[in-house]
Amino acid sequence: MGQENTSMGAAFASARVNCQETRIDDAKRSSKNVLEMLRAKMQEYQPKRAMSNLDIIREIFDLLDEKLKAGGKYEELVELMKSPDFDIKAGTLKTMMSKIRAERRIERAQCPCCHTDVPSSQITVQYRDGVTRQSDRLTEA
Numbered sequence: 817m818g819q820e821n822t823s824m825g826a827a828f829a830s831a832r833v834n835c836q837e838t839r840i841d842d843a844k845r846s847s848k849n850v851l852e853m854l855r856a857k858m859q860e861y862q863p864k865r866a867m868s869n870l871d872i873i874r875e876i877f878d879l880l881d882e883k884l885k886a887g888g889k890y891e892e893l894v895e896l897m898k899s900p901d902f903d904i905k906a907g908t909l910k911t912m913m914s915k916i917r918a919e920r921r922i923e924r925a926q927c928p929c930c931h932t933d934v935p936s937s938q939i940t941v942q943y944r945d946g947v948t949r950q951s952d953r954l955t956e957a
Contacts, residue, residue: 869902869904869908869912870912870915870916872902873909873912873916874916877913877916880893880909880913881913884913889906890906890907890909890910891906893906894906894909922935922937923935923937924936
């Protein structure tokens, strides 16, 4: 009977170890499945983003700028655009227009090779060591 208890004790201990290993493996598999499911859901998710007022002005900037150049006033444009979903002040429109103009501004420079007017970001400067880098300013090397 003592040997049976010992054998049974060893069997229970072995079963406990196997059970714990199974729980750990199940937990690993479960965590991996949950992680894969969450990753798939995040990749599918497309947030619904409403356009900001600045985004709206960017979309119609050229038309607004054309109206201003034709003699329109910021106050008049704001009144024309006023709706329950869109309402800004004339000063805000003016600020937004200035910001968009700055975003669109491209600095131009004279190409040292062909002497034509090109965007400065396209001009490269060749140094004696053979390194070429983009330059906003033209300088003699």
